[in-house]
Amino acid sequence: MWSDTGHNIKKCDSKSSYPSNATLESVLLPFIVLWTIVLLMAFDQVRTKTINSFAGPYIAIGHKFDTCPSDRTIEVLIRVSHFNPSRPYDLQTISGNLSLKEDMKDNYWSRVDLAVRSNNQWKENAFVLNFPRLGCSAIREHAPDFFRILAKHTGAPTDKATPCVIPSGVYVLKNESVSWTFPNFPVIPYGRYRFRVMSRSTSTSRTPVLCLEVECEAIPKP
Numbered sequence: 001m002w003s004d005t006g007h008n009i010k011k012c013d014s015k016s017s018y019p020s021n022a023t024l025e026s027v028l029l030p031f032i033v034l035w036t037i038v039l040l041m042a043f044d045q046v047r048t049k050t051i052n053s054f055a056g057p058y059i060a061i062g063h064k065f066d067t068c069p070s071d072r073t074i075e076v077l078i079r080v081s082h083f084n085p086s087r088p089y090d091l092q093t094i095s096g097n098l099s100l101k102e103d104m105k106d107n108y109w110s111r112v113d114l115a116v117r118s119n120n121q122w123k124e125n126a127f128v129l130n131f132p133r134l135g136c137s138a139i140r141e142h143a144p145d146f147f148r149i150l151a152k153h154t155g156a157p158t159d160k161a162t163p164c165v166i167p168s169g170v171y172v173l174k175n176e177s178v179s180w181t182f183p184n185f186p187v188i189p190y191g192r193y194r195f196r197v198m199s200r201s202t203s204t205s206r207t208p209v210l211c212l213e214v215e216c217e218a219i220p221k222p
């Protein structure tokens with residue numbers, strides 16, 4: 001149930017349970033578990049609001065990528081083409097620039113704020129998650145088609161047996177068709193979301209190296 005009193009605003013933090021010599025699997029597992037928790041909580045909220053379908057197989061739509069303040073070590077300036085609701089299986093295309101002043105590995109302390117659209121307004125910080133190591137592998141694991149495009153331009157390895165690195169450089173993406181598929185989440189609550197990802201190179205650094213806001217939506221698969 002969602003209420004304006006904020007009673008069910010949950011905050012999760014995976015930091016404390018993290019081994020310092022984490023393997024890739026142990027890095028990804030809490031990520032997957034936490035997202036599942038987030039989505040189930042969102043699911044619970046949506047269920048109380050909607051009479052019909054509240055979660056299930058979905059088409060994901062990217063609405064907007066925005067930057068937020070960072071030192072711009074990693075900058076993502078991407079525009080997403082308009083989604084056509086009457087042709088929901090047409091892929092959206094992305095264009096823009098990706099600029100990395102350093103190689104992107106799995107070395108970022110990242111904070112993810114998730115806002116959920118409800119009653120025509122954003123519920124800010126509906127969930128706040130902290131990840132000690134987030135970067136290349138998380139994109140490769142969770143958004144493989146988006147990663148395919150990154151790999152095509154940057155030479156990053158798609159083979160999961162190879163350590164994940166997006167090499168530094170400036171890359172220009174032009175009208176790339178992208179399928180927003182997230183294989184680890186075949187079913188999620190329908191709704192409109194906004195993620196803000198803020199990544200720092202150490203736990204104590206103040207200025208993020210990357211700050212990105214993504215507005216997106218999950219609609220029922222027709």
Ligand SMILES: *[C@@H]1O[C@H](CO)[C@@H](O)[C@H](O)[C@H]1NC(C)=O
Nearest residue numbers: 077078079095096097098172
């Ligand atoms: C990407 O970079 C090119 C060349 O520097 C520039 O002309 C273009 O406007 C940039 N596009 C975006 C979306 O920032």
Ligand SMILES: *[C@@H]1O[C@H](CO)[C@@H](O)[C@H](O)[C@H]1NC(C)=O
Nearest residue numbers: 081091092093174175176177
């Ligand atoms: C972009 O790609 C789409 C799908 O591949 C195509 O229909 C469209 O004409 C392209 N637009 C431009 C400007 O190249």
